[in-house]
Amino acid sequence: KAGVTQTPRYLIKTRGQQVTLSCSPISGHRSVSWYQQTPGQGLQFLFEYFSETQRNKGNFPGRFSGRQFSNSRSEMNVSTLELGDSALYLCASSLGQATYEQYFGPGTRLTVT
Amino acid sequence: QKEVEQNSGPLSVPEGAIASLNCTYSDRGSQSFFWYRQYSGKSPELIMSIYSNGDKEDGRFTAQLNKASQYVSLLIRDSQPSDSATYLCAVIPSGGGADGLTFGKGTHLIIQP
Numbered sequence: 001k002a003g004v005t006q007t008p009r010y011l012i013k014t015r016g017q018q019v020t021l022s023c024s025p026i027s028g029h030r031s032v033s034w035y036q037q038t039p040g041q042g043l044q045f046l047f048e049y050f051s052e053t054q055r056n057k058g059n060f061p062g063r064f065s066g067r068q069f070s071n072s073r074s075e076m077n078v079s080t081l082e083l084g085d086s087a088l089y090l091c092a093s094s095l096g097q098a099t100y101e102q103y104f105g106p107g108t109r110l111t112v113t
Numbered sequence: 114q115k116e117v118e119q120n121s122g123p124l125s126v127p128e129g130a131i132a133s134l135n136c137t138y139s140d141r142g143s144q145s146f147f148w149y150r151q152y153s154g155k156s157p158e159l160i161m162s163i164y165s166n167g168d169k170e171d172g173r174f175t176a177q178l179n180k181a182s183q184y185v186s187l188l189i190r191d192s193q194p195s196d197s198a199t200y201l202c203a204v205i206p207s208g209g210g211a212d213g214l215t216f217g218k219g220t221h222l223i224i225q226p
Contacts, residue, residue, distance in 0.1 A: 033213055043157070043201065045213030056213060090156055092214075100145045100205045102214060104156040 001027060004093050004105035012111045018079040021108045023091030025072050029103075031055075031096030032074040034066060037088040037107070046089075049074050050096045078110075086112045115140040115206040119217035127225050132189040134200050134220050139183070142207025146178055148187045149201040151219065157201055161187060192224045 005024045013019050025032050033056075034046040045058035049068035066076040072093075078085055088109050092102035116139040126132040134148075145164055149157035163169045163176040163185065175188040185204075189196055199219040206215055 035213070042218045043203075043214075043216040045215070048213055058213060088156075100214070101147070101159060101162050103159060104149075107156045 004091060004103055006089075006091050006105040006108050008108060009106060010109045010111075012113065013081050015081055015083060015112055017081050018077065019081060019110060021076045021078075021089055021091075021110075023074045023076070023093075023105060025074070025091075025093030026103060029093035029095055030072055031094045031102075032068055032072065033092045033094070033102060034074070034076050035090045035092065035104075036060075037090055038086075043090070046076070081112045083112050086110060115143075115204075115215055117202055117204050117215050117217040119200075119202050119220045121218055122221040123223050124220055125223045125225055126192050128192060128194060130192055132192045132196065132222055132224070134187040134189075134202075134222065136185045136187075136202030136217055137183055138185070138202075138204045138206075138215075140204070140206040140215075141180075141183060143180075143183075143204045144207070145205035146176070146185045147203040147214065148174075148176060148185075149203060149216075151199045151201055153198075189222075194224045194226050197222060197224045 031050045033048040048056040068074045088107045090107045091105045094102045148161040151157045161176040163178045169176045173190045177186045201219045202217040203214040
C-alpha cells in the first residue's frame with residue numbers, strides 16, 4: 001500500500017506571498033492532519049480534516065487554513081507568509097475511525113525569505 | 114497546558130545494549146500514546162502505540178505505560194547503529210483528538226558501534 005505523499009517537497013517563497021501545500025493520504029484513510037515542525041518548537045498540530053470537514057484546529061493564526069476533498073486529499077494554505085513560517089510541514093493520515101495512529105508523509109520544506 | 118516532556122539527550126548506548134527512552138505527560142486523562150522515530154532530514158515514522166497500562170512488545174521494541182505515574186517509556190533491545198535517530202513521544206490528550214497529537218521535543222539516541 002502506498003504511503004502518504006506530499007507535494008511539493010521543497011518550496012522557497014518571499015515574505016508576504018501565499019503558498020498551497022498538498023497531501024494525499026494512504027488509501028482508505030479518511031483523516032488528514034497537518035503539523036508544523038521547527039527546531040525551536042518541535043512538532044505542533046495545525047488542524048485535522050475528516051470527511052471534508054475540519055474536525056480539530058491547533059493554536060495557529062487564521063493565515064493558516066486547509067481543506068479536504070471528497071477523495072480525502074487535503075491542501076493547506078498559508079497566506080501573507082512571514083519569516084517565522086519557515087518550517088517542515090508534515091501531513092499525517094489515519095483511518096479516523098476510533099484510532100489515532102497517524103502515518104506521516106515526507107513533508108514539505110518551506111523557506112520564507 | 115498539556116505537555117509532553119522528554120530528555121533531549123544525546124543518549125549514547127553501546128551496540129548490542131538496551132536503550133531506554135523515557136517520557137512524561139501532564140494530562141492525566143490522556144488515553145493514547147505513541148513512539149515515533151525520526152531520522153535526520155526525514156519525517157517521523159510510527160514504531161509503537163500503547164493504550165493500556167503495562168508492556169507491549171514488538172520485535173526489539175517494548176513500550177511501557179504507567180498511567181498512575183503519567184509515564185511512558187520505550188526500550189530497544191540489542192541496539193543497532195541503525196537505531197540512531199531522534200525518538201518522539203506523542204500523546205492524545207483528554208478530549209480525544211481535539212488537539213491532535215501532542216509531541217515531546219524528542220530524545221536524540223546514538224548507538225555506538
